[in-house]
Amino acid sequence: MAVIEVSGLTKRYGRQPVVDGISFAVEQGEIFGVLGPNGAGKTTAVECMEGLRRHDSGQVRVLGLDPRSDGRRLRQRIGVQLQETQLPERMKVWEALELYASFYPNPADWRELMERWGLAARQKAAFASLSGGQKQRLFIALALVGQPEVVFLDELTSGLDPGARRATWDLIRQIRAQGATVVLVSHFMDEVEELCDRVAILDRGRIAALDTPAALVDRAGTxxxxxxxxxxxxxxxxxxxxxxxxxxxxxxxxxxxxxxxxxxxxxxxxxxxxxxxxxxxxxxxxxxxxxxxxxxxxxxxx
Amino acid sequence: MEGFAKFAYVETKLFLREKVAAIAVFGLPIALVIGFGLIPGFGKPQKGLSGQIGTEFIASIGVAIVLATLGLNGVPMVISQYRERGILRRLGVTPVRPLTLLLAKLVVWAAAAVASVIFLVVVTRFAFHVPLPRRLGWFTASFLLAIAALFALGMLAAAAAPTSRTAIGIGWLLFFPSMLLGGVYFPTEEMSPGMRRAGEFTPLGSALHAVRDTWMGLNPSPLYLGIMAGYAIVAGALAARFFRWDTGAA
Structure with a gap:
C-alpha cells in the first residue's frame, strides 16, 4: 500500500519552478531517500508533503490525505524534523518533549524517548546549552513523540560526528522496525546507501533517477x-x-x-x-x- | 484554542527565567518611584505638573516605561526571534497552530505588564502614601487599551521586518521618539504646544495622558482612548495581514 503518492508535483517561487512535476510513491514501511545537491528542490518537495508549503499543481496524498486541505488531520499522524530549527533558548529538554507530546492525540512516552535518544542526562539542560548532536537528537525525538505513521527527516545527521551518525542510523532502522515509513532527505551518499530501500535523485527540480541504491549503481554503469x-x-x-x-x-x-x-x-x-x-x-x-x-x-x- | 493553556504555562516559566527582562519590567519603575519619592516635597502637588503629586507623576511614568519596554522592545524582539529561529515553522508541522503560541506569549506578557503595574501602584500607595488611582475603572481600562495599542505596534514591527535584527531596530526607532513625545523624558507641561499636540497622537503619549488623568481623578479624554483604540485596531490588523511565519528561505 502506498503511504505517499505524489504525481506531477510542481512548486514555483516567482516564475522559477523549484520542483518541476515530480511523481513517485512511497510504500508502507519503506525508508525512502530523497537525494540531491543543494537547491535541487528536495526540501521544498518534502515541505509540500508535510503541508508546510502549498504546491502549485499536481497531486499529493499522504496517508490518503491532501496536505493542503486536510493539513491538520495529517499533522496528527506525521512526525517531522526540519532543517535549521531551534527552540526557545531557555526551554529545557524535558519541557520541550512534554510540550510536544501534548500536541498529539496518542503520544509516545516522552520519558522513554528521552532515554532512548540519549538525552536523559541532559533533561534539565536549557536548549541553548546543548551540543549540536544533542540538539539534533532532541529534534528527532520531537519528530517521534506523536507516534507518527510517517516520519520526515531532513538532513538528519548534519552536525553529528561519525560515531553519532552510525548510532542515529541504527535508531532510524528501529523506527522502521516499529512500522513507520521514513522519508529521508539527505545529501550524504553513505547515509542513503546505508539506510534507504529506494532513493529518488533530484536534480534541478526533477527526478533524475529513482531506484534501489544498488540498482542505481548498476544502472550508472560506471x-x-x-x-x-x-x-x-x-x-x-x-x-x-x-x-x-x-x-x-x-x-x-x-x-x-x-x-x-x-x-x-x-x-x-x-x-x-x-x-x-x-x-x-x-x-x-x-x-x-x-x-x-x-x-x-x-x-x-x- | 487547543494547546493555549499549555503554551501559556510554558511561556510564563520562560518569562520568569529571563532575569533581565523581569528586573526591567518589575524593578525599573519601582526604582524610579523610590528615587524620586525620597526627594523632599515631592509627595506634594506640583505646580509644573498641573497640580499632580510628584510621586504620582513618577509612578505614571513608570507605567509608561513598562508599556514601552514590553510593547516596543520586548514584543518585536521575542516574536521575530521565534520566527527567525524556526520555532513557528516547527509548530507549523504539528497539529497545533503557531498562532496559538503567539497569542499565549502576548497574553503572558500582557499579564506581566498588569502584574508590574499592580505592584507599582501598591508600592507607591503604601510606601509613599500616594492615593490609588481615583478613577480606578477608567485607569484600568486605559491601561489595558494602552497594552493593546503598544503590543499591536510591536507586533507590526515584528511582522514587517524580514529579520530579527531589523525588528529590534524598528522597535528602538519607535521607542525613543515615543518616550520623548509621550512626556516620559520631560513632562508635557514643559513642551511647546506643537510638540505637545504631536505627542498626544502617539500611542504612548495618549496612554500617559490617560493614566495621569485617571490617577488624578479626571475622566480620560475620549480623544486619548480613541487614539489608543485606533493604533490597536490598525496596527493589529496590519500585523495580522502581513505577518510572516518564516523567514522565507527557499
Whole structure:
C-alpha cells in the first residue's frame, strides 16, 4: 500500500519552478531517500508533503490525505524534523518533549524517548546549552513523540560526528522496525546507501533517477576497479579479453583490472579456472557516489 | 484554542527565567518611584505638573516605561526571534497552530505588564502614601487599551521586518521618539504646544495622558482612548495581514 503518492508535483517561487512535476510513491514501511545537491528542490518537495508549503499543481496524498486541505488531520499522524530549527533558548529538554507530546492525540512516552535518544542526562539542560548532536537528537525525538505513521527527516545527521551518525542510523532502522515509513532527505551518499530501500535523485527540480541504491549503481554503469595479488604465475592478457574488462595493469605484485557491469565475477571465475589464488582482493569506487555523478553529471557539494 | 493553556504555562516559566527582562519590567519603575519619592516635597502637588503629586507623576511614568519596554522592545524582539529561529515553522508541522503560541506569549506578557503595574501602584500607595488611582475603572481600562495599542505596534514591527535584527531596530526607532513625545523624558507641561499636540497622537503619549488623568481623578479624554483604540485596531490588523511565519528561505 502506498503511504505517499505524489504525481506531477510542481512548486514555483516567482516564475522559477523549484520542483518541476515530480511523481513517485512511497510504500508502507519503506525508508525512502530523497537525494540531491543543494537547491535541487528536495526540501521544498518534502515541505509540500508535510503541508508546510502549498504546491502549485499536481497531486499529493499522504496517508490518503491532501496536505493542503486536510493539513491538520495529517499533522496528527506525521512526525517531522526540519532543517535549521531551534527552540526557545531557555526551554529545557524535558519541557520541550512534554510540550510536544501534548500536541498529539496518542503520544509516545516522552520519558522513554528521552532515554532512548540519549538525552536523559541532559533533561534539565536549557536548549541553548546543548551540543549540536544533542540538539539534533532532541529534534528527532520531537519528530517521534506523536507516534507518527510517517516520519520526515531532513538532513538528519548534519552536525553529528561519525560515531553519532552510525548510532542515529541504527535508531532510524528501529523506527522502521516499529512500522513507520521514513522519508529521508539527505545529501550524504553513505547515509542513503546505508539506510534507504529506494532513493529518488533530484536534480534541478526533477527526478533524475529513482531506484534501489544498488540498482542505481548498476544502472550508472560506471567503471570500477578490482585489485588483487595473484599467488602464482598469471597471464594478464587472458583477463583483458573477458567481457566488461577495459584495462589490466600490473604494478609490482599487484594486478588492477578496471571495467563495467559484472566483470568482477568474470575475473574471479577466470582466476579460479586457472587455479590462481587471488590474495588481498579489493573492489574500489563502486558506490552510489560515482553513480550519482554519472546520473546527474555533477558532484555533491557538501 | 487547543494547546493555549499549555503554551501559556510554558511561556510564563520562560518569562520568569529571563532575569533581565523581569528586573526591567518589575524593578525599573519601582526604582524610579523610590528615587524620586525620597526627594523632599515631592509627595506634594506640583505646580509644573498641573497640580499632580510628584510621586504620582513618577509612578505614571513608570507605567509608561513598562508599556514601552514590553510593547516596543520586548514584543518585536521575542516574536521575530521565534520566527527567525524556526520555532513557528516547527509548530507549523504539528497539529497545533503557531498562532496559538503567539497569542499565549502576548497574553503572558500582557499579564506581566498588569502584574508590574499592580505592584507599582501598591508600592507607591503604601510606601509613599500616594492615593490609588481615583478613577480606578477608567485607569484600568486605559491601561489595558494602552497594552493593546503598544503590543499591536510591536507586533507590526515584528511582522514587517524580514529579520530579527531589523525588528529590534524598528522597535528602538519607535521607542525613543515615543518616550520623548509621550512626556516620559520631560513632562508635557514643559513642551511647546506643537510638540505637545504631536505627542498626544502617539500611542504612548495618549496612554500617559490617560493614566495621569485617571490617577488624578479626571475622566480620560475620549480623544486619548480613541487614539489608543485606533493604533490597536490598525496596527493589529496590519500585523495580522502581513505577518510572516518564516523567514522565507527557499
Amino acid at each position: 567503471e570500477y576497479r578490482l585489485r588483487f595479488r595473484p599467488v602464482g604465475p598469471l597471464d594478464e592478457a587472458s583477463l583483458a579479453l573477458l567481457p566488461g574488462v577495459s584495462s589490466v595493469k600490473r604494478d609490482g605484485t599487484q594486478v588492477a583490472v578496471t571495467g563495467t557491469g559484472d566483470f568482477a565475477a568474470a575475473v574471479t571465475a577466470e582466476l579460479a579456472r586457472r587455479r590462481v589464488l587471488a590474495a588481498e582482493l579489493r573492489i574500489d569506487g563502486r558506490s552510489l557516489d560515482t553513480a550519482y555523478v554519472a546520473l546527474t553529471g555533477q558532484t555533491l557539494d557538501t
